[in-house]
Amino acid sequence: MRALVNQRxxxxxxxxxxIAVLPLIFPSSYYFRVASLVWVSALAAIGLNILMGQAxxxxxxxxxxxxxxxxxxxxxxxxxxLPTWAALLIGALLSAxxxxxxxxxxxxxxxxxxxxxTLGLGVLVALVISTESRWTGGPDGMPxxxxxxxxxxxxxxxxxxWVTGGLLLIGAWIALNLDETxxxxxxxxxxxxxxxxxxxxVDVARFKLQAFVIAAVYASLAGSALAMMNGFINPDQxxxxxxxxxxxxxxxxxxxxxxxxxxxxxxxxxxxxxLTVFHEYEHLLLGLIIIVSMIFMRSGIVPTLSSLFFQRTxx
Amino acid sequence: xTILQAMDIGISFGGVKAVDGVSFSVSPGQILSIIGPxxxxxxxxxxxxxxxxxxxxxxxxxxxxxxxxxxxxxxATRGLSRTFQNLQIFQRMTACENVMVGRHLRExxxxxxxxxxxxxxxxxxxxxxxxxxxxxxxVGLKDSADVLAGSLPYGACxxxxxxxxxxxxxxVLLLDEPAAGCNAVETEEIDHLIRQVADRGVxxxxxEHDMKLVMKISDRILVLERGRPLAEGSPREVRDxxxxxxxxxxxxGAQEAARA
Numbered sequence: 001m002r003a004l005v006n007q008r009x010x011x012x013x014x015x016x017x018x019i020a021v022l023p024l025i026f027p028s029s030y031y032f033r034v035a036s037l038v039w040v041s042a043l044a045a046i047g048l049n050i051l052m053g054q055a056x057x058x059x060x061x062x063x064x065x066x067x068x069x070x071x072x073x074x075x076x077x078x079x080x081x082l083p084t085w086a087a088l089l090i091g092a093l094l095s096a097x098x099x100x101x102x103x104x105x106x107x108x109x110x111x112x113x114x115x116x117x118t119l120g121l122g123v124l125v126a127l128v129i130s131t132e133s134r135w136t137g138g139p140d141g142m143p144x145x146x147x148x149x150x151x152x153x154x155x156x157x158x159x160x161x162w163v164t165g166g167l168l169l170i171g172a173w174i175a176l177n178l179d180e181t182x183x184x185x186x187x188x189x190x191x192x193x194x195x196x197x198x199x200x201x202v203d204v205a206r207f208k209l210q211a212f213v214i215a216a217v218y219a220s221l222a223g224s225a226l227a228m229m230n231g232f233i234n235p236d237q238x239x240x241x242x243x244x245x246x247x248x249x250x251x252x253x254x255x256x257x258x259x260x261x262x263x264x265x266x267x268x269x270x271x272x273x274x275l276t277v278f279h280e281y282e283h284l285l286l287g288l289i290i291i292v293s294m295i296f297m298r299s300g301i302v303p304t305l306s307s308l309f310f311q312r313t314x315x
Numbered sequence: 316x317t318i319l320q321a322m323d324i325g326i327s328f329g330g331v332k333a334v335d336g337v338s339f340s341v342s343p344g345q346i347l348s349i350i351g352p353x354x355x356x357x358x359x360x361x362x363x364x365x366x367x368x369x370x371x372x373x374x375x376x377x378x379x380x381x382x383x384x385x386x387x388x389x390x391a392t393r394g395l396s397r398t399f400q401n402l403q404i405f406q407r408m409t410a411c412e413n414v415m416v417g418r419h420l421r422e423x424x425x426x427x428x429x430x431x432x433x434x435x436x437x438x439x440x441x442x443x444x445x446x447x448x449x450x451x452x453x454v455g456l457k458d459s460a461d462v463l464a465g466s467l468p469y470g471a472c473x474x475x476x477x478x479x480x481x482x483x484x485x486x487v488l489l490l491d492e493p494a495a496g497c498n499a500v501e502t503e504e505i506d507h508l509i510r511q512v513a514d515r516g517v518x519x520x521x522x523e524h525d526m527k528l529v530m531k532i533s534d535r536i537l538v539l540e541r542g543r544p545l546a547e548g549s550p551r552e553v554r555d556x557x558x559x560x561x562x563x564x565x566x567x568g569a570q571e572a573a574r575a
Contacts, residue, residue, distance in 0.1 A: 174430050181429035181436055182422040182443075189405050189416040196403035199365055200483050201391035201420035210426060256407075 008176045011259060015172055019165040023158070032157040034273060039164035040226045042265035043171045045249040046258055047218020050175055052247070053256030054184065055211035056191030057107060058115045061122020062246050065095040065216040067129055067238020069223030070144075074233050075135055077145040084147045088224040092217050099216035100209065107208040122243045130235040141234030144227045160229040167225055168262070171218060175258050178214075187211055188256075219246070252290060254300025263302055317376075318343050318518045319364075319395070319487045324373035326363055333359045335542040337373075341518045341535075343486065346509065348521045348529045350553075351539035357522040358400055360539070361491050364520070365397045366390045377487065392420060396485035398476040400492045400522070406465030410456055410475055413464050414447035417482025421446075450478040454508060470501040477508060487518045494525045506532055526571050530554065 019039075026032060048062050069091040076087025106117040130139050147154040154163060178184040186207045189197040194204050227233040236242060245268055253264025271289065275282040297304035320340040326333055334356040341347045349357050362368040364375060366387040374383045377393050385393075396417075405413050422443055428436050451457050454474040459467060464475060473493055480488055490509065494502040506528050513519045523529050529536065529550070536553040538545040546556045553559055 177430055177432040180440060181432075182419060182424040182439075183426055183429045185408070185412060185416050186419060186424070188408055188412075192405040192407055193403040195367055195387070196399065196405065196479075197416065198367075198387035199391055199395075199397050200417045200479060201388050202416070203388045214426075214430075 008179075011176060012169065012173055015259075015262070016169060019169065023161065029157045032161040034270060036157065036161045036164045036229055037226075038262075038266045038269045039161075039168040040222050040229070041246075041249060041269055042262040043164075043168050043225070044219045044222035044246055045253070045261035045265045046168075046171050046175050047215040047222070048246050049250045049253075049256065049258065049261045050178065050187070050218070051211045051215035052250050053254075053260075054178075054187040054191065055208055056187075057208055057211065058111070058118065058247070059212070059215065059243075060115045060119040060247065061125070061240075061243050062118070062215065062219050063238050063240070063242035064122045064125035065099065065219035066223035066226075066242065066246075067125055067235070068095045068098065069220030069225075070227035070233045070237050071129060071136055071223075072220070073147075073224045073227050074142050074144045078142065079135060084145060084228065085149065088221070088228075091224050092220045095216040095220035096213050099213045103209045103212040104205075107205065107212060119240070119243070122238075122240055126235055126238045126240065129238050136235070139235060141232060144231050144233055146231065147228045154228070164225055164229065167221065171221075172258050172262070183207070183210065248290065252293060252301060254302040254304070257300060257302045260300050260302035264300075267301075316342050318378055319520070320376040321360075321364060322374050322376075324360065324363055324370050324375070326359060326368055326371050332542050334363065334370075334539075337537075337539065337542070337544050339520075339537050339544075339547070341487070341520055343516045343518050344513050345534045346513050346519045346521060346532055348523060348533040348536045349539060350523065350526075350529055350536060351545070354541070355539040356542040357539055358491055359542075361397065361489050361520075361522060365395060365489055391483060391485075394484075394486035395489070396480040396483045396487070397489035398473075398480050398491055398493060400495065402469075402472050402476065404464045404467075404472050404475055404479075406463070408464055409461050410451060410464050410467060410471075411444060411447050411460040413475055414450050414478050414482045415443050417450075417479035418443045418446055420483055447478075447482060450482055451475075453481075454478045455504065470497045473497060473501075473505070474508070477505075477512075481512065485517060487520070488512060489520045489522075491522045492524060493521070494523060494528055502528055527574075 022035060044066055048059065051057050051059055072091025072094065073084050073087045076082035076090060077084050102121055106114060109117050129136050136142060186197065186202045189202060190204045190207055198204055223237060226237065249264035249268050250261055252267060254260025271286055272282065275285050278285055293301060317340045322338045324337045325335050337360060339347060349360065351357055359368065363370045366385050369384050374381060376382065377390065377395060380393065382390060382393060405416060422439055448457065448460055451460050454477055456471055456474060456478065459471060464472065467475065477493060493509065494505050497505065502525060509519055509521065510532055533550050535548065536550055537547045538553060538559050546553055546559050
């Protein structure tokens, strides 16, 4: 127990130090931008990991919630005259409500069937976004008003670095909190054996739904953050490929591992940037790296490496 | 006083009557064993009683309330808990966490305090863990508390399941082959354990193939054959029932029973 509390604290402390120290080695503002992208993606991945890694339910349409969050901060101020922060909250509420309504029927499905149903949800939301061009600007996307908080205009890549870094810390803290609570244990229990969880009184449907809603809110907030940071948004953020990218971050980094989600996000965001030196082979190499690391680190990068490390130190 | 009463239970799968017209009742502190050859419908009956399957006919009363067709977690709320023949432990959780999940109904489980880790959550966690550790030492697994359940030996998993079921503080406990695959020493331990649980006033329904164990600890025995009840009575009555002897315990089973 003590070890677990310390582990939680250590994880957060290391993450905070990394966020604080990285700018010292950044040569240009481009690096701030890439790092902010990592923090935002990691936030969405951490949420999805609560659903996938802890509760064991897949979502192949998670970018839908990312898109709802992103378009909320775009549409709210532009069409409805809402302040950006209110639009952000409304986006999160809308995502939670959609997850709640859709989650009820589809979370009865298991495995592949759930994957297809969530995929359908993702496709549907992306379709609405790209066709309702009067509201969303259609396939061309739309600009996002700058966030203003108490008269402070939040702008500039270094400012957004700190904002997204702070959001990530909070997101990681909450996800780590959840692990050692009745709710977190119920998630993990129903992942391992639904029937055993039920007979000790866990309302499996309710907890699956909770995990789905939590994951949706994480994605929505991450989407809002990205839209405000970029000042522009297009339907790709809500699209199928982005959903797959989020799932890849979670699985590659390690199911059930908060740090894994951050590592997975870091790899998927930075690798394409690094690999551009290989020109047309960029995507080939990215694919190969993912395949090879899944073969050799089946339970994900972080869980595999940490179990290797602990074996070493024990012997 | 009856706490669990099943009346005329029947369930079929694609025209096969897996359980057909089975009734039984059990009182607090009593041990009722359900025996019968493979495929007699014992586990199916358990699945119906614990809400995993829905009966196609018959009624189940728990503490006087009609609970027919309720979902397993609703039955758990009303004091019914069970173990499984094929192990259903939470492999990726530690032994202690497994038992802590068993305390689920005794815990306050609201989402927001959990997300922000309010002091009350931490306090409750400490209490739950203490209760879980106590149960683990009760079933002799205290030293394995922080071991991943998936890496525990088979016999230990069996006892872990019992500890998890007990953590819910059930009034009725269904045990599906608790001694299957256990050696003589382990069986002996489980035998003691079941007796102790019953002595605390829990009604125990037991499915078991180990006739020695069944004859020794049961207050009453219900014999099933192809989903239908064949006989019911005290161990002695069942043992002496020629129908049971010949057809269902077989010659070997009869000898074993006679030795017990």
